[in-house]
Amino acid sequence: MxxxxxxxxxxxxxxxxxxxxxxxxxxxxxxxxxxxxxxxxxxxxxxxxxxxxxxxxxxxxxxxxxxxxxxxxxxxxxxxxxxxxxxxxxxxxxxxxxxxxxxxxRDAEWYFLKGSVYFSRGWLEDAANHFSTACRMNPNNPEYRAAMNRIMWQKQGNFGTGYGNNPNPYQTTQNTGGCSACDMCSGLICADCCCECMGGDLISCC
CATH class of the missing domain: 1.10.287.110 (DnaJ domain)
Structure with a gap:
């Protein structure tokens, strides 16, 4: 040698x-x-x-x-x-x-960091394997578990929900404070009723 x-x-x-x-x-x-x-x-x-x-x-x-x-x-x-x-x-x-x-x-932190490198390069399968190992070695670490949840969510084809700088990037239900389609329809119907009471007609079919 x-x-x-x-x-x-x-x-x-x-x-x-x-x-x-x-x-x-x-x-x-x-x-x-x-x-x-x-x-x-x-x-x-x-x-x-x-x-x-x-x-x-x-x-x-x-x-x-x-x-x-x-x-x-x-x-x-x-x-x-x-x-x-x-x-x-x-x-x-x-x-x-x-x-x-x-x-x-090579401890749990090593596998987490190696998985992070793979994740940054878009190699999701390798990243998932390393995050999984980190979780097995240190199952009580919330950062490792969150990374594993994120990679599994993204491997399922989900993008854009709860990522970026969100302090809780794995939360899939968020209150955005906006209006849903139902809210908009309800508002239009109410406005039409008000117009009809005043002799007008905002929505002719109603």
């Missing part, structure tokens, strides 16, 4: 932060999105897989030698940064960081 440090281009004595920095640089370079229309797409995918495996191997070995690596101790803060990136629509950067988190450290 290729030396994982050689793959990332760092020395074994490199700090965790240096390893992460090297990984991010390579992930940005070889990310498949950069080669979607290129004949080098398969090569880039293979290289990206090699880079991911090298990063995971190094971090797992360091944790096994004792103590948490920087990647482990700062997992929560990293996810907070990724959440902000998604909110700013910096999806490629967010996904690079998410993919760099070792599998054994």
């Amino acid at each position: 290729t030396n994982p440090y050689d793959v990332l281009g760092v020395n074994p004595s490199a700090s965790d932060e240096e390893v992460k920095s090297a990984y991010r640089s390579l992930a940005k370079k070889y990310h498949p999105d950069n080669y979607s229309e290129s004949p080098l797409k398969e090569v880039a995918e293979e290289k990206m897989a090699e880079v991911n495996q090298a990063f995971d191997t190094i971090m797992n070995e360091r944790r096994a030698r004792g103590g948490q690596s920087a990647a482990g101790t700062s997992a929560s803060s990293n996810l907070s940064d990724i959440r902000r990136m998604i909110q700013q629509n910096r999806l490629v950067e967010a996904e690079e960081l998410l993919d760099g988190i070792p599998v054994n450290m």
